Amino acid sequence: MITYYDDRTVKVTSTAVRVDGRTFPLAEISTVWHRRGSRSWRVLAGRGAIGAALAGPLVAAALGITLALWLDRSVTVTIAIVGASVLVGLAVGPIADFLFEHLDRSYARGSRELEMWARWRGRPVRLLHTGDALRFGQIYRAVQRAVEAGQPTPPRPR
Known part of the structure; x- marks a missing residue:
């Protein structure tokens, strides 16, 4: 057998x-x-939430840099705001692998x-x-x- x-x-x-x-x-x-x-809308909404979690810190960093340049403050304040924005953008790095793994598993399981x-x-x-x-x-x-x-x-x- x-x-x-x-x-x-x-x-x-x-x-x-x-x-x-x-x-x-x-x-x-x-x-x-x-x-x-x-299709399961719950699964699709979960994928969208993972995508938003990945993009959120990057969007916040871009908005922070734009705000720093738009405010036209002193060089020290502008550098501090840009630096904080870059740190927020870099925060996505350690969690990106975790989120991409969940996204990949979501596609393997199907919707x-x-x-x-x-x-x-x-x-x-x-x-x-x-x-x-x-x-x-x-x-x-x-x-x-x-x-x-x-x-x-x-x-x-x-």
Whole structure:
């Protein structure tokens, strides 16, 4: 028996697909397809918030420099305001890596609900429902490989 995918709730082998304790033998599955749900506005708003958190200190620094030049104060005051603005802009550096990592994970997880369906014993059955696009892709490809491996190969022409 070959294992194509295995985690705590899903196991795909060369003989069956097991999801949340339910087992579907590959011999009884005739077709597999997927459906995408609507976009999650919560996920999109989270991405926007991360973008704003990245841009906020840079915008504040640019506004501080502009204000320092516009006020036309003494050189000491102008240098102090520009220096403080540059420090605010540099504050984004240490947190940028952290924020970019969260943004990257957000895109890997996706912004839609995904469903995997199969025709099992002649009727459609939803095998999987998740919002994690990366995990869904791994499971869907594992099921495809298992189904392809289980199909008989046609005889070769001589």
